[in-house]
Amino acid sequence: MSRLVLASSSRYRRQLLDRLGLPYVWSSPDIDETRRPGEDAESLAHRLALSKAQAVSADYPGHLIIGSDQLALFDGDILGKPGDFDTACANLRRFSGHKVSFMTGLALIDTRSGRHRVVHDTYHVWFRALSDAEIEDYVSRDQPYDSSGSFRMEGLGIALFERFEGNDPNTLIGLPLIRLCELLREAGVNPLGADRQLPQGS
Template identity: 85%
Template sequence: MSRLVLASSSRYRRQLLDRLEISYQWAAPDIDESPRPGEDAITLAHRLALSKAQAISADYPDHLIIGSDQLALFDGDVLGKPGDFDTACANLRRFSGRRVSFMTGLALIDTGAACHRVVHDIYHVQFRDLSDEEIESYVSRDQPYDSAGSFRMEGLGIALFENFEGDDPNTLIGLPLIKLCELLREAGVNPLTGRQGSW
C-alpha cells in the first residue's frame, strides 16, 4: 500500500492529486470546522488543514498524510461552506463585481517520524457584475453548497469571473499543488522521479 494518504473525501482534491501520478490512499476525516473565538484566517486555515490530517493519523502509523482546507476572505469576513441555496446566493450577491481572496491551508504529517509542516497559499478572483437571475441559475445548476466561496471552479463557476491573480490556480480548487510538491520533496517524495523516502 502507498505511504501517501490524502485526508479528504473531496473528489476534486483527489483529481488534483492524481495529476502528480503518485500512488496514494484517501480517507475522509471527521472534524469540527467551526472557527474559534478570535481566530484569524491564517490560524484557522492552518488548524483545519492539520486537524484533518491528524483525524486519520492513528490509522496510518507510518505514512505521509495530506490535509487541506479552504476559506473565502471578503470585507473582513472569513467564509466557509455556504451549506444551502439561500446562503450561496447571498454570498454571490455580495461578491458581484468585487475581488475575493481564497486561502487554502495545507498540512503534511509524517506519522512515522512524528513531525509535520503546515503552510498556506492565497489566490484572488475578480467576480463579474452578476444579476440575480445569473446567480440563482448558477447555484441551482452547480449546487456549490460544500465549496468555500459558493462556487465550483471545476464546473460552471468559471463563468462567474473576470480574472484571477495568484501563484497556483489549484489553490482555488482546494489543494495547492506547487506547495504540496515542495513539502513532498522535503519529505523525500519527488513526483518527477517517483523516489519515495522519509524526512
C-alpha cells in the same frame, strides 16, 4: 502499498492529487470546523488543515498524510461552505463586482518521524457584475453548497469571473499542488524523477 494518504472526502481534491501520478489512499476526517473566538483566517486555515491530517494519522503509521482546508475572505468576513441555495446566492450577490480572496491551509504529517509542516497559499478572484438571474441559474446548475466561496472552479464557476491573481490556480479547488510538491520533496518524495518512490514504513 501506498504510503501517501489524503485526509479528505473531496472528489475534487482527489482529482487534483491524481495529477501527480503518485499512489495514494484517501480517508475522510471527522473534525469540528467551527471557528474559535478571536481566531484569524491564517490560524483557522492552519488548524483545520493540520487537524484533518491528525484525525486519520493514528490509522496510518509510516505514512505521509496530507490535510487541506480552504476559506473565502471578503470584506473582513471569513466564509466557509454555504450549505444551501439561499446562502450560496446571498454570498454571490455580495461578491458581485468585487475581489474575493481564498486562503488554503496545507499540512503534511510524516507519521514515521512525527514531524509536520503547514503552509498557506492565497489566490484572488475578481467577480463579474452578476445579475440575480445569473446567480440563481448558476447556483441551481452547479449546486456549490459544499464549496467555500459558493462556486465550483472545476465546474461552471469560471463563468462568474473577470480575472484571477495568484501563484497556483489549484488553490481555488482546495489543494495547492505547487506547495504540495514542495512539501513532498522535503519529505523525500519527488513526483518527478527516480526519487518519486514513496518511502516504505517500518
